[in-house]
Amino acid sequence: MSGTELFCNEHADELPAYQERMNKMHQHIASHTKDYNSNVRYRSKERSKRESFYHSSQWKKLRLFVLERDNYLCQYCLRFGLVRPAKIVDHVVPAQAAPELMTDISNLVTCCNTCHRAKTEWEQRFYHTGYQDEKRSIKADILIKNLSELPNFSK
Template identity: 45%
Template sequence: MPRTRRCRYPNCHAMVDFPDHYCQQHYEHEAEYLASRQRWARGNDKQYMHKYNTVTRYRNEDKRQQYSFYRTRQWSHLRQQVLERDHYLCAYCKVQGIITPAKTVDHLIPIEFDETLKANIANLAVICGSCHRVKTEFEQKYYGTGNGNTLKDVKPITDINRIVLMMNGGI
């Protein structure tokens, strides 16, 4: 038996099948209602991200401990120092001759690969969103990090110039 609900039009008591919100008589309001729900969802993103960050992201104990570091005072101070050191500019774009403002601080050698470097300021650099996506893909291929991958026995790379070359398919 299909799930049903009442039509959302004021004072209309007709029943509609899921996933519709309006009956046949008031169906012209469906698109407008769905658009308003999408606008609301974009404005209330924190509620959805909270569930992702507290439940979905930490499915295993290793990741839980890894990400708990990012909620410490030590990380907060390190992050601020790196942002000020790099003047809030993406270090990876700067190597390519592009000036891009950024607020994300990234580990050159991923924590998952070498956890001893997680609080080393020399292992940190500011990165923009587009470079971060490309670098994450590079790390998954080179180091074997990420969900479902196994870590590889490779030499860590600390030189940003070399990382950018390898991220962009060079060498």
């Protein structure tokens, strides 16, 4: 077997099946790439700026500080006596509703996946935030800054 052949003589009959699998895989990847590239993610400069912040060294330092401050425990669950490990740092008041609070340590808490998902859905209904509500105006006049005033997301 030379270095350019895929299969030795003993397994040469497996080559057509292998090539068929590879063709299907390449077609799937090409289709997925086309779909992925057609999706507009950052419709506005404000959103693009906000999203790029999460890759900055400032955010990484803030995030680590909050995780350590909260002992890597979900603060939304703790309000109801549940102790859950967590790795997500969440804005109590969403950054989209109050950009001025984006780096405010008192507006950042550690939360678990369950609470983060539930809170994001709640924010979309309450504040009209999120990617789906691009044309709706954000309700920034009623900002809930106190954890005790938020609903129970840990259910």
